[in-house]
Every structure is written in C-alpha cells, then in structure tokens.
Amino acid sequence: MDDLLKLVRTYRQTAGLAERLRLAEDIFRQIEPHLRFFVFKALHTSSADDVLQEVLKAVAMSLGKFNGDTLPAFWAWCYRIARNKLADHHRREASDRMQPMSHDELAELIEASAQDAPLSHQDKHDLEYAMKLLTRSKPDCYEYLWKHFVFGLAYAEIAEQQNLSYDNVRMRIGRCLEEAKSLVA
C-alpha cells in the first residue's frame, strides 16, 4: 500500500501521456476494488456500476491535483469524491439507499479473504464477535460503525459527510459501540 502513495506522487510529477497511462493503470488496479466496495455497499441497484464509473473518471481527472502526502489522506480524498458522486446520485434517486449486509453475506466475504490470508482460530473468534456487533446494531448505528470500521473513514471524514462536529461523531460511534456490546453480551 505504501507503493500506492509513491505511484500517486510520481503521477503528479509526470508530464508524458504514455507514462501517465501506465501509472494510472497501476494506481487504479489497487484502488478500484475499494471504491467499488464503497459504491456497491452504498447503492443496491444496477445503477451502482454507472456511479462507480463516474467516480473512477472523477478520480482520474483530478489525480494530478491531489497534494496530500499520506496514504490516509489519499483514501480520504478518494472517498470524498466517491461520496460526492453518491450524493449526486441520491439526489436523483432518493430511494436508492444502502441495505445492511446479512451475517451470511459478511461471512462469504470473510471466506473470500481467507484465500490469501488464512484465518486463525483467534481471527474466527474475533470476526464472529464483530459480525454480531454489526448485525445486531440498529440501522443508524450500523451505518456509523460500517463507515468507521469497514470503510475505514476517520471521525473527521464522517463528521464532514454528516455535517456534524468531530466530537459529536466520536461520541455517537462510542455510544453505538457500547449499545452493540450490550446487545451481544
């Protein structure tokens, strides 16, 4: 993943088209699955692929202008673009909203991840616990926990997205976590 930031920096300093195309290919091979996940979990319809293409195009068009210097900053920047495109879509299609994933759907993704990194006994235990925390949460808490822990968005990012203060988001996520723990216990 550190390579990703190097690629982005190199892209920013590259003037030639052929070299930019090669770098873009390497960058998007890494980020496309994450942005796909973000978009496909936010939308549940066939329009998700169209929105994803809009996101990829917007990221590609602005890639040379990204001036952050950390990987979290780069991801925050990518997700901000994706979020804006999703917001545009939601304005057009108000009913097209995220649906929580079931326990089985989550388990299927975990199974897929185990092909490259096998699960230890401890992993299985932790993941089972985490799935219960998530799936037993109320819808609004599910969304906060999902954004923070699954998409990996920082409190500040969620705050900006929800138009809330940093502390408000931090406290809401803390409360959701406590509530989920009590529901699982």
Next chain:
Amino acid sequence: MPQPPTEAELALEKLGQRLRAGFAKQHPAQSLDKVRDAVREQYEQEQEATRQSKPKPDVAKDQQRQPPEPDVDR
C-alpha cells in the same frame, strides 16, 4: 491521551480489513477504459491550456516584423 482500542474496536477493525480484502478478491479491478479516457482527456486539457498560455509563434513573429507606427505629426 487517547484510550487504547477495546476488544470490540479491534474486532471490528479486523472485520473491516477482511471485508475489504474479501470484496477485492471477489471483484478484481475490471475494465479501466474509463480511467484511460479520463487520463487522456485531462492530458489534452492541460496541453490546450499550455498552448493558450503561450503567445502563438506566428503572431509573435508578425508583431516583430511590423514596421514602426508612422509618425502622425509629421
């Protein structure tokens, strides 16, 4: 000083990593045609902007070649 993450937070972070990795495994990057088109489009826009910011060579030469304005008072 920030609190160390709880067991629940660590478990959820682990879940997040696994879900992202699992999804990427199930959905490897697909056609990047749109990305290539966007990179080309952006490149052409930059080239166009560069061209417009420089004076056209022919115009510059013509301006150099123009004779001095005739002295109206004469």
